[in-house]
Amino acid sequence: MKNKFLPFSVTLIFLVIFIIFYKGLKDTNIYTPEVKINSEIPSFSAELFYSNKIVNASEIFDLNKYYLLNIWSSWCIPCRQEHSILIDLAKDKNVKVIGINYKDNKENAEKFLEELGNPYEKIIFDKNGIGAIEWGAYGVPESFLIYNGKIIKKYVGPLKKESIKEIKLLIK
């Protein structure tokens, strides 16, 4: 009995390790932070892009209204790709598009908007990227759908036509 126990337990341990590693191979090793749906928007004060005025979150986001907060930058190529989609979305009366200009040069950002159009009702100027961290973002572009002071959906990466269809369904 004792002679059988040792090979059996060694085989079992190796089998368990093999299964764990085999499963691990299939898992992605890129971590994406969990999206906390229905979490309160962060309370912050930030500088507005055009007026340089310092405003609070409550001065930008009204309750009972839908907002799409989009983090963008003129040096970000995917932001160019999604810009036409944002211009279309800004035409919808049920949602207001707010921008966070992330770690950008103001002149370049202005040129970007002159060239591609400005879908943003207000733009927050986030020179050192701290503002984006308050939102739990880690890159550009990222977008947050906000209603009643809460984040109801988060999109990492450029917005696609499918995302806009989803947003339009949510804000109806």
Place this chain on the structure above:
Amino acid sequence: MRILKLFFIFFLIFSFNHLKADEDIKNKITKNLRCLICQGQSVYDSDSEFANSLKVLVDKKIEEGFSEQQIYSFFKDKYGEWILYDPGLNKNTYILWLLPILIFLIGGAIIFKSFIIKKN
């Protein structure tokens, strides 16, 4: 005049010590934060835009008087437990923390059984 000079020297030494202490705590914190862009690198080692912003924010939080634990809690709240290299004990990390202790105890029991009890 001499007293004034001495006071000035002490003031300078104290200021530099204070700055060094802040720098040390900043380095300690950023070494324990994982960069989400260059995954596998700490914020301290990474030079990505995200890591640089995090360094600025850690600096700001230290200046505002946040403790080390409060800064970790802030980032944990924003990005989840994964951002910390040294995660706390919770339902997702029980195995991580308890397995080495369990293995140590089982190993100790085996050694105890095979050597000490056999000797007796």
